[in-house]
Amino acid sequence: MRGKKQMPISFGHGCAVSDDIFCVASFLDEFDPDTEFTRIFILNLSSKMLWMHHDIADRTIISMALRPGSDGLARACGALSDYGKFQLFNSTEIIEEEIPAYGAEDNRDDGLTFAAISHIGNRVYACGAVGRIYRRDDGGWVQIATEIFSAALQNLRSFIGSEAQEQPQDILNLTKRISAICNFEHIAGVSENDIYVCGNNGKIVHWDGKSWHDLSAPTRQHLHYIHCHSPDEVYVCGHSGTLLMGNARDGFRHFAIGRNDLNFWTVQKFNGAVYVGTAVGLFQAEESKIRSVDFGLPELPHYFTVQALDSSKRVFWVVADKFLLRLDGGVWKKIDHPDNTL
Template identity: 35%
Template sequence: MVVPVKFVSACAVSDTMAMIATIPDAVEGDAKFTRIYYLNLQTDELWHYVDWPDHEVVSVCLLRATEDRPRAGCAMTGGGRIEIAKSQGATYEDIPGAGLEGSRGLGDLTKIKEIGSRLFACGGMGQVYRRDPQGWVAIDDDIVGAARRLLEAEPDGGSDRATQMRQRVERPRALPNFNAIDGTSENDLYVCGLGGNLYHYTGSWEKVDIGRQNILTSIHTVSAEETWVAGQDGLVMRGSARAGFQSIGMLFPDSYVWSVRRFRGETYLGTLHGLYRLVGDRAVLVKSEGLDDRTHVIAMDSVGDDAMWIASDRHAFLHDGAGIKIYRHGDNP
């Protein structure tokens, strides 16, 4: 029996391989199950998979090879359980205190990413973790402290009841629940999330004022002076903490950009209504086989400037600079 799968996270492993976390459509209710695919263009059978029962992966990333270790694919659950899969097999780690049911009780994690030579993870209530040689450590005390104070603050005493109720509703929307993390090195990284929260880390945290409250969903750092941030209402910004961020525009009112990627000198935007290329301050729909204004684009990633992987919720695509080729998943419509 063929069971369709929904793609939930994807990353580039190389120009010819992508890692994709999926959830079979047959998984129902509170059940947890993840099927992780490796799409390898250098093998006769393109799609290979491993199952991770009883776990729901929210994010995957590449751990690049060094002199001391081979490359690995990393998959993380919202609770901070991590599978590190190498060709020789997989190992498992837990981020202490992370997740909704962790000892810190701060909410689920959302994203894992290698930045510099370390893995980082981020999530609810300002959580940010770094994987050091001795294990995972939290580097978020200042942000988490501010989030706790905001959540626990009483409404203004002089306000009328309606204003107090509004404050109780609006304050959680301003919490630094992080959706994405990226950077150039261990001491030059960004996290972004709800309420227009954008933070920059250089050994300590600094909040970057963007002058907006939009939910921020995606980051791509190109260099120390060029970071792209996108999110609610199609907000797209470019800049750096040092020079400030400039808004390109609100390109999709009442919609979101879920992924932003700079590739071969052009900026691409992934939405639930297609893949777009930024032309000046306009978003132009990219059309190709399997790509149109009904395509749910969930991720874009690359290891260099030769090829960019694009994942929809059902299929994968490879952009080689000359064109985009679809790699259909055999179980999906």
């Protein structure tokens, strides 16, 4: 982690470390698009050197999560690549792993991508394509939803086999077959006995500490993100203005906000307000409407892409494609990266 030469960047996913520290993946705008490379930036508002960086070569980081410090275990950030390479790092060590062990190249060859990691309880969890859910144990990464994976794999093989045999007029049948393939987008939980995973075609599954259960969702839209605010208040967002709230015990209901022209990529509740991130900015959701957030910052562009939302003890963080936003004490502040202010 050190200073570096200025090069314009675009931000990706990130996670809050504390009220003053944020860790975010970035990608060099002028880098060869065929070369995989991620530069992790660490913003520390308490340091004289605000920005430090940590390079991860040969991979594209798509999800990050904080491992909080505990007795005998230092605080660290986890970074997951699209094909299952995982790095856990802090200022004193770097740990490299693959999901499953030595499986990243096989994942790439088979087109099996991962989508997200989350720290739940005392462990890190990951999810991805073809119904895969993994947990990081002391002995490595363990697949913990084998029945879901097996069913998704069978559906995938059935689709591949039927694709070559079906006639063009059987497109509806092919669509039905491919929609049966479960691909997960995000995983989150209140505890290790209360975990949610969401994905395509309105898929939500729940772990109650003993087994996985399919939940009935009032939508068939693709679902992208889960925010567990409390055991009773779980938010799920997705395509075409889909925003759900509920839990595994009582079910989920729609926010009737009437904006099917927007895809919601991330959701977070902070200080009583529910925020959703889109490709055109940050919105605040209410029961029957959403509205653009008034930042009180005239220098903000009218439209920007929200890459991630997170919160620490008293601060709400927003990762946009070219800058960060920080809400502290009711006041928004825009944080520019020096490489993007040339």
